[in-house]
Structure formats: structure tokens, C-alpha cells
Amino acid sequence: MKIILTGFMYSGKSSVAKQLENKINLKRIEMDNLVLQKSGRKTITDIFENDGEETFRKLEKLVAQNLKGQTNVVISTGGGVGVNEELLNTLKIEGTIIYLHVTFEKILQRMGKHTSRPLMKNRMHAEKLYNTRLPLYREYADIIVKTDNHTIEEVSDLIINELRDDL
Ligand code: S3P
Numbered sequence: 001m002k003i004i005l006t007g008f009m010y011s012g013k014s015s016v017a018k019q020l021e022n023k024i025n026l027k028r029i030e031m032d033n034l035v036l037q038k039s040g041r042k043t044i045t046d047i048f049e050n051d052g053e054e055t056f057r058k059l060e061k062l063v064a065q066n067l068k069g070q071t072n073v074v075i076s077t078g079g080g081v082g083v084n085e086e087l088l089n090t091l092k093i094e095g096t097i098i099y100l101h102v103t104f105e106k107i108l109q110r111m112g113k114h115t116s117r118p119l120m121k122n123r124m125h126a127e128k129l130y131n132t133r134l135p136l137y138r139e140y141a142d143i144i145v146k147t148d149n150h151t152i153e154e155v156s157d158l159i160i161n162e163l164r165d166d167l
Pocket of ligand 1: 007008009010013032044077078079080081117118119
């Protein structure tokens, strides 16, 4: 079993991955953490500010390639991976892509006043990015889960229910 969680920032990928790790005993892989390890920086913002987004994307690609052979895992991707066909194809071998949908309104609610995400700092830019990505998240998904009105626990249970025949 290999689950790849995609979705925009604040869609709950990391939290849902933790639930799936505990409930169905999958190893949880946080792509952002692996990118951080490779970068030698302390935070994602440091990478964006000092090395630039392009470097961040290159590291994401390397991380995806290193994860190719993994099984029995739940992979929590960064928001940009979910619209990158090349990376998704690398990650997807024998895997299921689950897109966690969240509205932009809800993202702002979840985010509150402060954010550690470099791409959320400019609201107009973030909304544009969201609108551009939305159809692509859908296109690449095997399963779509609407998260706005559900708790993390409910979302993870919905996913387990969808996958029950394969578990
Ligand atoms: C990004 C999402 C972030 C992180 C980076 C870029 C994006 O991850 O990878 O800031 O391009 O959407 P989360 O989706 O976990 O916040």
C-alpha cells in the first residue's frame, strides 16, 4: 500500500498522514522534512529566501526520486508536488493519489494571522496560485476528499473507507 496525499497548503496533508500512520500502520514520509534535510537549511522559508524557489523545486525532485521504491507508506507531499506530473508519476508507482480539497476561504481561516509558508505571505499571489492549481490537483487524483467540513479524524476515516478493499 502506498498513499500519496496531495493538496494546497493547509489542506491537512501532514495531520491526515499522522492519522493514517497510526490507524493503518503505514510509515509516514514528510517530503518537506526530507527537502529540509537535503538543503542544510533550518526552515523552508530559509531555502526560499537564500537559495530561491527553483532550488527548492530541484530538491523536491531529488527527494521524489529517492522515494521511488517505497511501499507501505503514506507520503505527505508539499503543495507544489501535487501539480507536478513528473514528480507524481515518480511517486505514484503502485500508489494511490488522494487529493485533499479545501476552499481558499477555509485555508485563510486555518492559517490565521501568521504563516510560515513563503508562498502564503502575499494573499493575492496565493489565491492566484490556488486557482491555477485547483484543476491540476483534481486531474491527477485517484480519490478526492472534500475537507472543509470534516475533522482530520473524519477525513482519515473517509480515506480508510475508500481503500478498505485494498487494506
Ligand atoms: C509549497 C507548500 C509547502 C512547502 C513549500 C511550497 C507549495 O508545503 O512545500 O512552502 O508550493 O504549495 P505544505 O503544502 O505542506 O504547506
